[in-house]
Amino acid sequence: MKFAFFGSSLVSAYWNGAATYYRGIIRAMNERGHTITFYEPDAYDRQKNRDMADPEWARIVVYHPSEADVFRVLHDAMDADVIIKTSGVGVFDELLETEVAKLKDAGKFVIFWDVDAPATLDRVHTNDGDYFKELIPKYDLVLTYGGGDPVINAYTDLGAKKCYPIYNALDPSTHHPVEKDxxxxxxxxxxxxxxxxxxxxxxxxxxxxxxxxxxxxxxxxxxxxxxxxxxxxxxxxxxxxxxxxxxxxxxxxxxxxxxxxxxxxxxxxxxxxxxxxxxxxxxxxxxxxxxxxxxxxxxxxxxxxxxxxxxxxxxxxxxxxxxxxxxxxxxxxxxxxHTYTHRAAELDIILQSELVDNRAVL
The missing domain is CATH 3.40.50.2000 (Glycogen Phosphorylase B;)
Incomplete structure (x- = not known):
């Protein structure tokens, strides 16, 4: 399948604690035969502080943090089977979350992937007017990188159709024992x-x-x-x-x-x-x-x-x-x-089940 990710950054870990998580899960997904495009804004000096080149296992699209460019990359993502908005992009989050949710009406399978569910849920619970509250039921699926039953139950209570944790893990190709320094x-x-x-x-x-x-x-x-x-x-x-x-x-x-x-x-x-x-x-x-x-x-x-x-x-x-x-x-x-190979296999099982339930064709 073709996936489109809207996230903070795949190629830079600068002020971006989710980078390792993105890299591990996306690389493992690619190894399972999926094609991934990752859309990230040129923001917070991350592109100036890259710690990796564009990988072979994902297409990287860097866009200017402007409303016009956000709509340009949203249009580009329409080629994907599954479109994912991750939390904490840092610029135009509300616009991206609103527009990605709308793509469900265009026949796309849309996912909100929360890489900081505790912060998101605390924000929504303490602010009755938070824009994201009404968007949650519009996504086909909510994934989180942690939280267990407390997070699953909290998202379900807010109207999420389904919520599954895809926990952090290890990519042994990048993190492994080396000589002491x-x-x-x-x-x-x-x-x-x-x-x-x-x-x-x-x-x-x-x-x-x-x-x-x-x-x-x-x-x-x-x-x-x-x-x-x-x-x-x-x-x-x-x-x-x-x-x-x-x-x-x-x-x-x-x-x-x-x-x-x-x-x-x-x-x-x-x-x-x-x-x-x-x-x-x-x-x-x-x-x-x-x-x-x-x-x-x-x-x-x-x-x-x-x-x-x-x-x-x-x-x-x-x-x-x-x-x-x-x-x-x-x-x-x-x-x-607890490797990302394990997590990608779990994700495939979830998606197979949910796509069938939505009468989607793999």
């Missing part, structure tokens, strides 16, 4: 952009931990932290390009995952970086969120902390041999159950 040889690494609904948790689970453990070394990566007070044992390295992610995950004793508040609230929402780190064989320490055991076995494949004090305790008791065993167990789990 002395640049990242520290005790704990956290990589994540500065966002309002994660900042307090970063303060508690990372910055305060570093301040209380002056004999340990820490690395903070991601955009926006440059003016945040931090102790001398933290090396702030800013944006980390995808080409360095494997080394960043392989080299420290442990890698920290900190969920955004909304993700932790809904649960069943592992960040892309959890699978990236596991794919590199990293020993992961994560804050607690409901559903962790659906993906990893706590204590054997991942370490779980409910507070900064528990992060300190875990890090203090973690020796290199134990860290190695936990990282290896996580790697084995993701290769067995």
């Amino acid at each position: 002395s640049r990242f040889d520290v005790d704990l690494v956290f990589l994540g952009n500065r966002l309002p609904d994660r900042e307090k948790r970063v303060e508690d689970f990372f910055l305060k931990v570093a301040a209380d453990m002056p004999d340990q070394k820490f690395i903070l990566g991601g955009n926006g932290w440059h003016d945040k007070p931090m102790t001398e044992n933290i090396n702030y390295i800013g944006h980390v390009f995808t080409k360095d992610h494997n080394a960043l995950n392989c080299s420290p004793k442990a890698v920290l995952n900190i969920s955004r508040d909304s993700m932790a609230k809904y649960g069943f929402s592992p960040a892309t970086r959890v699978f990236e780190a596991a794919g590199a064989g990293a020993c992961i320490i994560t804050d607690y969120w409901e559903g962790i055991e659906f993906f990893f076995e706590p204590g054997r494949e991942i370490l779980v902390a409910r507070s900064g004090e528990e992060v300190k305790a875990l890090l203090s008791a973690l020796d290199p041999e134990k860290a190695l065993h936990i990282g290896q167990a996580a790697l084995e789990k993701v290769l067995e159950k």
Whole structure:
């Protein structure tokens, strides 16, 4: 089948946490015989900060962030069998979501793919006049990259015909073990952009931990932290390009995952970086969120902390041999159950069923 995706960016991870997710699922879909065109705006300096060339497994169309160009690419997408609007494009989201929903009337199968369902649902629930509320029932299908039953039920209550999670996963061709890099040889690494609904948790689970453990070394990566007070044992390295992610995950004793508040609230929402780190064989320490055991076995494949004090305790008791065993167990789990090949197969089953129900021809 031919797919048209309207998303933030496939070729740049700059201020774009969904890039790895898009790349993994779209590449795996192409390997299953599908043809994909990805439409992304020239916005937020992402094209100036590309970390990959146009791939062989997807056609990339970069458009100018103007209303006229949005309608031009919408017309171009009419050749597709399935047209997908993802959340968080960042420019003309309302226009794109409205116009893609209308394409159902033109005989197209239309999907809203929410890569930040907790944020979308919180926004809709707190604003009765939110434009997206009346659009939800107009889509044939809602897909999310996480959330489990709480998100499925929330979308169904808002009128979604069907809602399915397609969870984050690992692309072993891009994220895998590599040699350790002395640049990242520290005790704990956290990589994540500065966002309002994660900042307090970063303060508690990372910055305060570093301040209380002056004999340990820490690395903070991601955009926006440059003016945040931090102790001398933290090396702030800013944006980390995808080409360095494997080394960043392989080299420290442990890698920290900190969920955004909304993700932790809904649960069943592992960040892309959890699978990236596991794919590199990293020993992961994560804050607690409901559903962790659906993906990893706590204590054997991942370490779980409910507070900064528990992060300190875990890090203090973690020796290199134990860290190695936990990282290896996580790697084995993701290769067995949580690759994008697995997710693309799940997606195909969903689409086959839904398209048949809609009397569509594959």
